[in-house]
Amino acid sequence: MESKNKHQLNPRISADCVIFGFDFNQLKVLLIEREPVEGFDVSLSLPGDLIFEDEDLDMAANRILNELTGLYNIFLEQVGAFGNPHRLSKASDQAWLKAVRQKPNERVVTIAYYSLVNMNDYQPQASSFAKTACWVSVHEINELAFDHFEIYQAALKKLKNKIKTQPIGFNLLPEKFTLSQLHRLYEVILGRTLDKRNFRRKMLKLKIVESLDEKQEGVPHKPSQFFKFNELNYNSLIENGFDNFGF
Amino acid sequence: MESKNKHQLNPRISADCVIFGFDFNQLKVLLIEREPVEGFDVSLSLPGDLIFEDEDLDMAANRILNELTGLYNIFLEQVGAFGNPHRLSKASDQAWLKAVRQKPNERVVTIAYYSLVNMNDYQPQASSFAKTACWVSVHEINELAFDHFEIYQAALKKLKNKIKTQPIGFNLLPEKFTLSQLHRLYEVILGRTLDKRNFRRKMLKLKIVESLDEKQEGVPHKPSQFFKFNELNYNSLIENGFDNFGF
Numbered sequence: 001m002e003s004k005n006k007h008q009l010n011p012r013i014s015a016d017c018v019i020f021g022f023d024f025n026q027l028k029v030l031l032i033e034r035e036p037v038e039g040f041d042v043s044l045s046l047p048g049d050l051i052f053e054d055e056d057l058d059m060a061a062n063r064i065l066n067e068l069t070g071l072y073n074i075f076l077e078q079v080g081a082f083g084n085p086h087r088l089s090k091a092s093d094q095a096w097l098k099a100v101r102q103k104p105n106e107r108v109v110t111i112a113y114y115s116l117v118n119m120n121d122y123q124p125q126a127s128s129f130a131k132t133a134c135w136v137s138v139h140e141i142n143e144l145a146f147d148h149f150e151i152y153q154a155a156l157k158k159l160k161n162k163i164k165t166q167p168i169g170f171n172l173l174p175e176k177f178t179l180s181q182l183h184r185l186y187e188v189i190l191g192r193t194l195d196k197r198n199f200r201r202k203m204l205k206l207k208i209v210e211s212l213d214e215k216q217e218g219v220p221h222k223p224s225q226f227f228k229f230n231e232l233n234y235n236s237l238i239e240n241g242f243d244n245f246g247f
Numbered sequence: 248m249e250s251k252n253k254h255q256l257n258p259r260i261s262a263d264c265v266i267f268g269f270d271f272n273q274l275k276v277l278l279i280e281r282e283p284v285e286g287f288d289v290s291l292s293l294p295g296d297l298i299f300e301d302e303d304l305d306m307a308a309n310r311i312l313n314e315l316t317g318l319y320n321i322f323l324e325q326v327g328a329f330g331n332p333h334r335l336s337k338a339s340d341q342a343w344l345k346a347v348r349q350k351p352n353e354r355v356v357t358i359a360y361y362s363l364v365n366m367n368d369y370q371p372q373a374s375s376f377a378k379t380a381c382w383v384s385v386h387e388i389n390e391l392a393f394d395h396f397e398i399y400q401a402a403l404k405k406l407k408n409k410i411k412t413q414p415i416g417f418n419l420l421p422e423k424f425t426l427s428q429l430h431r432l433y434e435v436i437l438g439r440t441l442d443k444r445n446f447r448r449k450m451l452k453l454k455i456v457e458s459l460d461e462k463q464e465g466v467p468h469k470p471s472q473f474f475k476f477n478e479l480n481y482n483s484l485i486e487n488g489f490d491n492f493g494f
Contacts, residue, residue, distance in 0.1 A: 006299045008300065009260045009298045009300050013258060051255065085302070
């Protein structure tokens with residue numbers, strides 16, 4: 001039943017990882033610098049590499065992330081598959097592929113993954129073909145190797161969507177936090193301002209944050225109340241059909 | 248820089264399509280029956296097949312859907328990549344693959360797509376290796392070939408999420424519709440009851456439906472008001488940061 005005149009695609013498969021890092025004030029992405037190739041500037045790219053024969057896609061993504069950056073055991077979610085036939089054909093990418101791959105012209109379909117971590121918990125260590133691995137602010141990312149800029153944009157869209165529907169950001173804050181810190185987290189990740197009063201009202205009304213009998217100390221402004229995340233209330237909201245924060 | 252002792256994955260790539268059909272009362276999925284293989288019951292599966300060498304993934308998905316079911320020019324969105332190394336190893340699937348593929352043991356990574364259409368606009372016509380192509384109610388889907396049940400579940404989750412944030416359902420209703428029809432559409436797709444009064448209030452408050460100076464005729468109950476979708480208002484909501492209906 002197979003078509004006789006056309007060849008079936010028989011590509012390599014890679015995994016590319018978009019690791020977002022938050023540090024209370026900024027959203028950054030973990031990028032690597034590939035070894036430079038003569039005649040071309042150093043290229044920044046997402047950490048990514050080819051998958052092995054018997055590997056599961058998700059596990060391969062974690063192995064590759066670890067090999068290139070030292071990060072391990074990261075909860076990765078899929079962004080999707082990227083398989084444009086011309087995704088590797090930029091001259092600088094071809095030059096690099098010729099230096100490191102046996103068959104630089106082979107088509108590669110990549111499966112992209114993303115995650116959000118507290119940047120301060122992870123000190124990247126470049127290895128394998130990564131010359132350096134570092135956190136780069138989302139405001140400074142413009143050109144990346146291959147189709148990695150497109151992949152990064154798709155991942156950012158997923159992250160923004162996710163933070164509107166799930167309290168993933170709480171993992172990035174200390175156990176005790178102020179509502180200003182939480183508000184800042186949402187603004188940084190969504191990349192836009194959110195009305196502060198509205199934000200506070202929403203969070204308090206949903207009862208997923210709970211005020212503690214404790215205030216900031218030694219701050220130059222009026223000390224703010226500390227809060228903690230109430231996972232129990234959040235879970236019962238979910239069970240009752242809640243599915244977004246409405247911003 | 249390539250690992251020397253491990254072989255890189257060099258699989259085939261397929262596209263599988265989860266086409267949801269709505270007919271005012273039910274949500275169904277377009278499935279095909281593969282030619283039966285001796286010793287095994289007929290298997291239902293998603294329409295899917297292998298991608299050709301120079302094909303773009305998205306275009307391949309539409310080509311394959313067309314070849315197997317006759318549907319064409321469908322707006323497909325990606326669900327994601329499914330690449331479990333054992334996804335083809337059920338005995339019935341292996342028997343079928345042996346009958347139709349040159350290398351039945353080759354690993355296949357599949358890219359899954361989904362769409363939502365008005366079932367009455369599409370009369371599927373089975374061809375290629377599909378023996379039949381038909382709409383099956385989501386309540387009757389339990390076992391499918393390969394990992395297609397898992398793919399179907401992931402697609403349904405995406406669909407539910409999408410209908411909460413975008414007015415995709417309006418395309419499935421006639422130009423003039425009643426709020427009961429719209430309410431029913433949301434209940435059927437979300438698979439749960441929604442408070443009717445709340446639903447009406449939300450839709451009217453958002454001003455994305457607009458009442459017409461016209462009522463149902465010849466109905467055995469009190470005739471309902473007709474409404475139409477106000478795309479202009481919806482678009483300006485989107486521009487102002489609206490991103491979900493809150494149910």
